[in-house]
C-alpha cells in the first residue's frame with residue numbers, strides 16, 4: 001500500500017492529525033494496535049482549551065462538543081477547607097470547555113469513518129523502516145498476514161508505550177523525566193457534580209479533584225499511594241476519604257453513588273527531544289507526558305498536531321519545508337511551558353513530603369495566587385491555554 005502520511009496510533013493525536021490532513025487533501029492511513037472499542041474504553045481528562053476547541057472545529061468534528069460540552073469560566077481551588085474562586089473570564093477573557101476525551105475520540109472516529117479515510121485496527125508488530133531516507137516504510141501484520149505501507153512521512157502518535165519513539169537510535173534522542181511519589185485514584189459515577197466548577201483541593205490528607213463529564217456524571221480523584229490497588233478501594237472507602245478533604249459546603253453538597261469506572265494512574269513528567277528524525281515526526285504522548293493536574297495532555301497533543309498539520313500542508317501545497325524544519329522547536333516551546341505549569345500545579349497541590357517547610361511553601365504559593373492579580377492572571381492564562 002502507498003500513502004502520503006502513515007500515522008501510528010488512533011488516540012486523539014493520530015485521529016486529529018488524520019482528520020486535518022484529510023480535510024487538506026493529504027492522503028493518510030492510521031495503524032492502531034488495539035480495537036476501536038478498546039480505544040474508546042479508556043477514561044482520560046476532559047478539559048478543552050479554546051485553541052483545541054478551534055482545531056476540532058477546523059477538523060469538522062466539533063458539533064457534539066458544542067452541544068454537550070460545558071463552558072467553564074473559572075475554577076475553584078480549596079486549600080485546607082477554604083474554597084477560592086479564580087475567574088478565567090475576568091482574568092483572560094477566555095473560558096474552557098469540559099467535555100470528555102472519550103467523546104472527542106468518538107467524534108474523531110465517526111468523522112474519519114464518514115470521510116472514508118482508512119484506519120487499520122488490531123495492527124500487530126508495527127515496525128518503522130528507512131525513516132532517515134525519503135521513502136520510509138511501515139510493516140505490520142493483521143490476522144497473521146504481513147503488510148507494508150510505503151509513505152512520504154511517518155507520524156508517531158502511538159502514545160508513551162508506542163513503537164515510534166523506541167525506533168529512534170538511542171544516541172539521537174534525549175529524554176527528560178520526573179516521576180512523582182504518588183498516584184491518582186479516580187472514579188466515575190452517575191451522580192450530579194458537587195459544584196458547577198471544578199474544585200482542585202489541597203489538604204493535609206492529600207490532593208483531591210472534583211470534576212465532571214455532564215450535569216449528571218461526575219469524575220473524582222484522590223491522591224493515593226503508588227502501592228495502592230483498586231481492590232482495596234471499595235466505593236464507600238473512596239467517598240469516606242474524599243469527603244474530609246473538601247470544604248464544609250462541598251462536604252454537605254457531595255452526592256455519592258456507585259462507581260461506573262475506577263482506576264489508579266501514576267503521575268509522570270516526560271519530554272523527548274527532538275520531535276523529528278528524518279521523515280519521522282513524534283506527536284502527543286509518544287513525545288511527552290504531563291501529570292494530569294491541569295489537564296494538559298490532550299491539549300498538548302492537539303498543539304503538536306496543529307504544528308505538524310500546517311507543516312505538512314506547507315510541504316505539499318506550498319512546496320516549502322520550513323514548517324517541517326521548525327516543527328520540533330515550535331512544538332517543544334509550547335510543550336515545555338505546559339510541562340512547567342503541570343509540574344507547578346502538581347507540586348503546589350499535592351502532599352509532596354512530610355517536611356513542614358514544603359507545606360509552608362505551598363501555602364505561601366497559594367496565598368500569593370489568591371491575593372495577587374498578576375499571579376492569578378498567570379495561572380488563568382496557562383490553564384485556558386497559551387496561544388499557538
Ligand code: APR
Pocket residue numbers: 008009010011012013014031032033034039044101123126157158159160161162163283284285286296297298299301
Ligand atoms: N502500534 C500501533 N498503535 C499503537 C502502538 C503500536 N505499537 N502502540 C500504541 N499504539 C496506540 C495505542 O493503542 C493508542 O490507541 O497508539 C494510541 C496512542 O494514543 P494515546 O495514548 O491516547 O496518545 P495520544 O493520542 O498522544 O494522546 C494524547 O490523549 O489519551 C490521552 O493521555 C493521552 O492526554 C493524552 C492525549
Ligand code: PHB
Pocket residue numbers: 044045046047198209211212219292293294295
Ligand atoms: C477530569 O475531568 O478527568 C480531569 C479534569 C481536570 C484535570 C484532570 C482530570 O486537571
